[in-house]
Amino acid sequence: MGEIKKISTVHDFNELLGVEDQHPLVSIIDFSSYPPRHLFRALLGVYGIYIREDEPQNVVYGTSKYDFLGGTLIAIAPGQISGAVDIGTPVQRKGWALLFDTELLRGTSLAQRIHQYSFFSYEVSEALHMQDTERDTIIACMKQIREELSVPQDEYSRTILVSYIEVLLNYCMRFYGRQFATRRMESKDILIRFERILSDYFDRGEQIEHGLPNVQMCAKRLALSPNYFSDLIKRATGERPHEHIQRFLIERVKKELTERNKSISEIAYGLGFNYTHHLSRLFKKVTGMTPTEYVVALNLK
Missing domain, CATH: 2.60.120 (Jelly Rolls)
Incomplete structure (x- = not known):
């Protein structure tokens, strides 16, 4: 070189x-x-x-x-x-x-x-x-x-x-x-691939060894710089990639809460959270409820 x-x-x-x-x-x-x-x-x-x-x-x-x-x-x-x-x-x-x-x-x-x-x-x-x-x-x-x-x-x-x-x-x-x-098709393709990376990450159980997915990891797998990736997703969806990852995580938590007979701590560690209270804090931040309150609300319906 x-x-x-x-x-x-x-x-x-x-x-x-x-x-x-x-x-x-x-x-x-x-x-x-x-x-x-x-x-x-x-x-x-x-x-x-x-x-x-x-x-x-x-x-x-x-x-x-x-x-x-x-x-x-x-x-x-x-x-x-x-x-x-x-x-x-x-x-x-x-x-x-x-x-x-x-x-x-x-x-x-x-x-x-x-x-x-x-x-x-x-x-x-x-x-x-x-x-x-x-x-x-x-x-x-x-x-x-x-x-x-x-x-x-x-x-x-x-x-x-x-x-x-x-x-x-x-x-x-x-x-x-x-x-x-002017590159909407590129943005749409990257967004689809972003979603697939997150799904594959959990389907392969990578969170057990590496913890929660982050923006840097996703950008690297998309062969993009973290800043370009972040700006592209923000313009395409109105939210930053880390917010998108958080929403993805919450949907996984909701699915675990409704479909599996697991404790909140089991769900937290299974998804890559270091501590149960980290999951609970994020869940409340996104949904306005704790995981326990969410389950109670579902049972009352």
Whole structure:
């Protein structure tokens, strides 16, 4: 896979590309403005938003092979691997990049909300495929940031830069929402597979050894990142995957309560709960009744 370079700062990235620093914590790069260079992979210590406008090509990006198309947007968070494997000859890159350091956000409201932009934790195969108008909007935001970087810095510069970055991130959220909405068949298929994973998990008795199913396990079996999986299910059903799992569990509990002559503790341990009171607490949270109250109510009908 080749050497993985370490990029701890925006300056490190600019230096690798031969780009002059305009700001110690922010950089906007129009790749087509620079000569061909060897590709490289790097462990980033900063946030990155990339727009790929190259000809379609199968490259290794991060740890996965992926066929990038023009207008693909990829978001990388600190601690993730970004880039492509060197093919031995310089490549003329096309597209744009925004790099910004967490230090830029320190003390701002965006620093408190940056975790809400869940697409930073999506796998590369879950990248945003932008429509032409969406691509133009994101590039316009990047040009606006670049223009702000070109003027002398003053006491307002940081606030303005953070505001522009937040606008760009909000557009990314909007466009991902459009992508989820236009992929309803994919969402329906994943929801069906999600249900099957839960059913198979209990039918095979995996809960006895591994405990209750969780979002990370389900996402892994669906070959999705937990954040992408969570956002997709939320948009398809109106609830997060962990809420869906809870409802699934409660339906299993109800079935056990009505069909089998078992104590609540036997049901709890049989379904993978560590303690009986964990089941009772969840059951009441979802149904408004304890398991015992539920059984009594059924018998009174």
